[in-house]
Amino acid sequence: DAETREAGPTEAQPHPKTQPRLDSLRWAIRLSTWRLEASPKLSREFGYLLARVNDEPEREAVLKYLKADDQRRALVGRLLAQQAAATLLDNVAFEEVHVDRTKGRKPFVASPRPTASNFNFNISHEGDFVVLAAETRCLVGVDVCAAQQLLRRSTRSRIATSSSPPSRDAARCDEESLVEELDRSFRGSFSRDEWRLITRPATDAERFKIFKRLWACKEALVKARGDGLAFDLSRASFAPMPRSNWRRCEVRVDGVARDDWRFDLEDLDADHVCCVARGPASDVVDERGAFRATLRGVDDPDARLTEPRPPFTVLRVEDLLPSKVRDGLVAIRRDHLLADDDAPCYAACAGEASPSEQVHAEAVSMTRRCPEGGAPSSVAVPRPSTTARPPALTAASRGRRRQDRDDGARAKCKRSVLDDLVDDGDPFWCTIV
Numbered sequence: 424d425a426e427t428r429e430a431g432p433t434e435a436q437p438h439p440k441t442q443p444r445l446d447s448l449r450w451a452i453r454l455s456t457w458r459l460e461a462s463p464k465l466s467r468e469f470g471y472l473l474a475r476v477n478d479e480p481e482r483e484a485v486l487k488y489l490k491a492d493d494q495r496r497a498l499v500g501r502l503l504a505q506q507a508a509a510t511l512l513d514n515v516a517f518e519e520v521h522v523d524r525t526k527g528r529k530p531f532v533a534s535p536r537p538t539a540s541n542f543n544f545n546i547s548h549e550g551d552f553v554v555l556a557a558e559t560r561c562l563v564g565v566d567v568c569a570a571q572q573l574l575r576r577s578t579r580s581r582i583a584t585s586s587s588p589p590s591r592d593a594a595r596c597d598e599e600s601l602v603e604e605l606d607r608s609f610r611g612s613f614s615r616d617e618w619r620l621i622t623r624p625a626t627d628a629e630r631f632k633i634f635k636r637l638w639a640c641k642e643a644l645v646k647a648r649g650d651g652l653a654f655d656l657s658r659a660s661f662a663p664m665p666r667s668n669w670r671r672c673e674v675r676v677d678g679v680a681r682d683d684w685r686f687d688l689e690d691l692d693a694d695h696v697c698c699v700a701r702g703p704a705s706d707v708v709d710e711r712g713a714f715r716a717t718l719r720g721v722d723d724p725d726a727r728l729t730e731p732r733p734p735f736t737v738l739r740v741e742d743l744l745p746s747k748v749r750d751g752l753v754a755i756r757r758d759h760l761l762a763d764d765d766a767p768c769y770a771a772c773a774g775e776a777s778p779s780e781q782v783h784a785e786a787v788s789m790t791r792r793c794p795e796g797g798a799p800s801s802v803a804v805p806r807p808s809t810t811a812r813p814p815a816l817t818a819a820s821r822g823r824r825r826q827d828r829d830d831g832a833r834a835k836c837k838r839s840v841l842d843d844l845v846d847d848g849d850p851f852w853c854t855i856v
Contacts (some may be wrong), residue, residue: 432691432735446539448507448557449699451691451735452499452743454492455551460759463494467755472740475748476501478521496548502743503555507544508532509745511557517745523713527651531714540719541704545646552691554735556699561728562707564647564700567691568639601627605634612641614660633669635696637661640672640686643700649708661686672698685728689735697735701728 432451459466476482476498485497501522509517515535523533531543539559546555550569557563602622613621617637624630640661645654664671672686684702691697709715741749 432737446559447732449735450555451737452553453551457740463491471755496553499553500546500548506743507555507557513538525649525714526710527649529649537717550695552695554697562647562702562704564643566639566642567695567697568635569695612656614657616660636669636688639696639698643698647700647702648706
């Protein structure tokens with residue numbers, strides 16, 4: 424089990440709908456790989472994807488976020504939910520999935536009624552990742568934790584540079600800084616045993632690593648059950664399973680060991696840790712009863728909680744759409760790719776160009792046509808230092824030459840990126856060309 428999770432998330436293979444029928448899903452989207460041609464309010468691509476969300480309340484919830492990244496995370500989460508239901512449930516199309524939420528804000532498929540015995544899913548987004556876990560036999564909750572932003576900037580900097588035990592005096596000073604900050608913000612959410620686990624290591628980096636794992640477990644448990652804010656996190660006390668190297672945890676709720684729950688942890692990268700909680704369907708908390716009505720209502724003896732699940736698969740945003748809907752996204756990206764401004768950068772941002780092509784494309788596209796005699800408003804392609812400028816060259820001539828050079832670079836980069844995309848054989852980009 425530990426060996427299968429050491430490798431971290433895997434890259435997507437075929438489109439999710441083409442995979443064999445499964446009884447669980449583990450999907451992740453890395454937000455930094457999806458760049459829009461404009462802010463969400465002005466982006467044609469964002470508007471097109473938002474229109475694919477089937478429920479008006481869910482679309483409105485996406486737009487209520489103030490920051491652009493939060494809007495993108497929320498939109499990806501809604502698309503993940505619809506595609507997961509269409510993938511795991513028989514005879515359910517992407518455009519037919521309607522999602523509702525319990526009083527504790529746990530999402531569930533309200534219609535059509537799931538055919539699987541205990542189908543449910545959960546979504547989490549923080550930092551650079553949006554993740555989904557779905558199960559057909561047991562309750563599931565997921566949490567991705569990148570909690571560095573919750574700490575002071577000075578503390579984050581010290582954690583990033585703390586790799587070896589400091590001297591005794593320095594260790595006492597660092598420990599007071601980090602532990603006091605965690606104590607101020609989170610102490611009431613941890614049991615005494617958990618707090619000892621957090622404060623035991625000698626470095627801030629190790630302390631914070633344990634804090635993130637414990638916090639992710641607590642959030643995943645609450646999200647699986649559907650409690651929401653009503654659950655006192657200190658009631659659940661977690662500890663690593665013996666010889667699991669923090670890849671699995673056990674839990675005691677109100678002092679009682681719950682062996683019927685399983686908690687698997689996976690490092691998505693150096694900054695993000697993810698926990699998936701699985702437990703019996705009878706533990707669901709649903710005051711209104713709409714979600715409970717979609718479940719079988721009894722614990723599935725075939726839930727196989729003792730069996731490990733595969734690691735997360737990293738998908739692209741376009742993987743979350745049915746093939747017929749992807750055609751519209753192709754058209755929008757094609758129009759932008761063939762536009763004059765930012766075309767090389769957007770082609771590279773699609774994730775298909777090589778790293779060197781991406782660097783070159785972004786440098787070229789970030790160069791703006793500057794006023795006569797003025798300097799570029801952003802990063803410019805550096806001039807060869809050995810070229811001597813004629814003494815009679817005016818400011819206007821320099822501006823025109825710079826504009827001609829940038830236009831030629833854009834066109835050349837656009838052709839090379841398109842050629843490489845077609846050579847890679849990706850049908851998504853072959854359709855554009």
